[in-house]
Amino acid sequence: MKLVVMIPAYNEEESIGKVIREIPREIDGIEDIEVVVINDGSTDNTEKVAIESGAHHVITHKRNLGLARAFKTGLDYALKLGADVIVNIDADGQYNAKEIPKLISPILEGEADIVIGDRQIDKLDHMPKAKKIGNKIATWVTAKLAGIDVRDAQSGFRAFSRKAAMMMNVLGDYTYVQETIIQAANKGLKIEWIPIKFRKREGKSRLIPNIWSYAKRAGMTILRTYRDYHPLSVFLGIGGILLLVGLIFALRVLIHYIQTGMVTPYLPSAVLAVMLIVVGSITIVFGLVADMLKMQRLMLEEVLYRLKEMEEAETRSKSRQK
Structure with a gap:
């Protein structure tokens, strides 16, 4: 050893x-x-x-x-x-x-x-x-x-x-x-x-x-x-929060629209809701893509580990021959 x-x-x-x-x-x-x-x-x-x-x-x-x-x-x-x-x-x-x-x-x-x-x-x-x-x-x-x-x-x-x-x-x-x-x-x-x-x-x-x-x-x-190592959890969490906040603003606008038939007083909230929902949805999709890339990374790490094993075995073999 x-x-x-x-x-x-x-x-x-x-x-x-x-x-x-x-x-x-x-x-x-x-x-x-x-x-x-x-x-x-x-x-x-x-x-x-x-x-x-x-x-x-x-x-x-x-x-x-x-x-x-x-x-x-x-x-x-x-x-x-x-x-x-x-x-x-x-x-x-x-x-x-x-x-x-x-x-x-x-x-x-x-x-x-x-x-x-x-x-x-x-x-x-x-x-x-x-x-x-x-x-x-x-x-x-x-x-x-x-x-x-x-x-x-x-x-x-x-x-x-x-x-x-x-x-x-x-x-x-x-x-x-x-x-x-x-x-x-x-x-x-x-x-x-x-x-x-x-x-x-x-x-x-x-x-x-x-x-x-x-x-x-x-x-x-x-x-x-x-x-x-946990891209889906990270982006799902961030995207989920943005989506939830966006839906809350959207619900506020929707309730006002049902009551009055108007959106104008809450136009900024409506725009913000749309932005948050879109960004949140994109973030979740990005998390799904990142999760797929994670699998590629894990495969590359396994390949790198095997290459190190092969390199070390070759080094030990040459050392014994000397």
């Missing part, structure tokens, strides 16, 4: 060395451990420190592409290395890499496809109240949209089986944490949660400059992901 630990990093020269050195080099059930750092356009010495600290591979983006892109790069590279288990950990040192054996245990025992570290937000004294509230809201929304129990949707300390990693198709460009949970739930992958330690961060977060910016961008990622 091969474990690849991937570390997305952006200007983390002060902490990444400690993170790499903290990664266990011997784990029961694992024969080979490799560390991959995704240097996401850092302008400091992150790459140099990572190499000096023992990273086996450093992949560098020429410019900062964001956490989601860095995560996708790391996941794809880990699969090319032939990883059976992939662990993602942040470069800021808030997660304890010594807990990796505990994190991957459910995967090694065949009990889970994905394991996510639960930071137990309520017990953290060093996390600002505003961030706690934001985390809990995002976790609640993710749980509702994914339809599963979610304890900590924002945790970046997580492990993936090879199968789960090949089924992940990260499309967002900001953060991957909620998107991958919703994807996993819709693909029937089993997620386990384990309690972990979460240290106080030294310095300012590179991902979350302020809570409102994060909430807006992460929220859009969550909504897009849900829309892509």
Whole structure:
């Protein structure tokens, strides 16, 4: 069994060395451990420190592409290395890499496809109240949209089986944490949660400059992901509301017409009713079309998964021949 630990990093020269050195080099059930750092356009010495600290591979983006892109790069590279288990950990040192054996245990025992570290937000004294509230809201929304129990949707300390990693198709460009949970739930992958330690961060977060910016961008990622997997529900809901409001206005006009034989006093309401009914109907039709396109997307994802399997089998075959 091969474990690849991937570390997305952006200007983390002060902490990444400690993170790499903290990664266990011997784990029961694992024969080979490799560390991959995704240097996401850092302008400091992150790459140099990572190499000096023992990273086996450093992949560098020429410019900062964001956490989601860095995560996708790391996941794809880990699969090319032939990883059976992939662990993602942040470069800021808030997660304890010594807990990796505990994190991957459910995967090694065949009990889970994905394991996510639960930071137990309520017990953290060093996390600002505003961030706690934001985390809990995002976790609640993710749980509702994914339809599963979610304890900590924002945790970046997580492990993936090879199968789960090949089924992940990260499309967002900001953060991957909620998107991958919703994807996993819709693909029937089993997620386990384990309690972990979460240290106080030294310095300012590179991902979350302020809570409102994060909430807006992460929220859009969550909504897009849900829309892509449940387009009929989304557009049927929106179209249904527009149609209902339009019918209410239309009923008002109709009652007045029956009573007086005139529409003129309620002409604006009549126009609005027609517009709402037309737009609502078009939205529902659009939802039906989007639902058909969803089936095409699911087929393409299955084809992509099979291609990854074939590519990996070919890579392993060439490796054995050498």
